[in-house]
Amino acid sequence: MSRINTRYAAGWLGVALVTATLGTFTGLAQAQESKAPAKNWQAGLSRTDLVRRDLDVDGREVIQVRVDFDAGVTSPKHSHPGVEIAYVIDGTFEYQLEGQPPVTLKAGDSLYIPAGIAHVAKNIGQGKGSELATYIVKKDTPLVVLQP
Structure with missing residues (x-):
């Protein structure tokens, strides 16, 4: 039982890590893109x-x-x-x-x-x-x- 919970938790941790990483890169890309037109x-x-x-x-x-x-x-x-x-x-x-x-x-x-x-x-x-x-x-x- 603990083995299943460990795998389950590790899977969710992986999903959370990928989501956070993609969110960070997407946020940075959008910030750079949205700043480009307004940037002096x-x-x-x-x-x-x-x-x-x-x-x-x-x-x-x-x-x-x-x-x-x-x-x-x-x-x-x-x-x-x-x-x-x-x-x-x-x-x-x-x-x-x-x-x-x-x-x-x-x-x-x-x-x-x-x-x-x-x-x-x-x-x-x-x-x-x-x-x-x-x-x-x-x-x-x-x-x-x-x-x-």
Whole structure:
């Protein structure tokens, strides 16, 4: 009888250990994933996720975010696993796309950024600047890939 109880207890202990381990890893993964969109690339820059939807094209999704920059703030050099359309809501920005001369955009202007092209955005205005970024990207891949 004690042998059955020991096996029973050991089995439940194993289930509890696996459940706790998976819960910990899942919680960490979700915490990292949920922090990624809200995480500042540097002080003075923040993102607000607005829309994330699957497209009719297999393996693709559309993501739309608002990105707010304090005056003088520059994003790190980065790329995306698909195209980005940047629309300036407020302020003045300078965009530097790899291999192209800098482009200055003001409120109401937009810019098409091809997939995989490294780029930097800088708020060159006097106050806070905001852009609406729309991405058409591969699903289940990181949205932002930092470049050296």
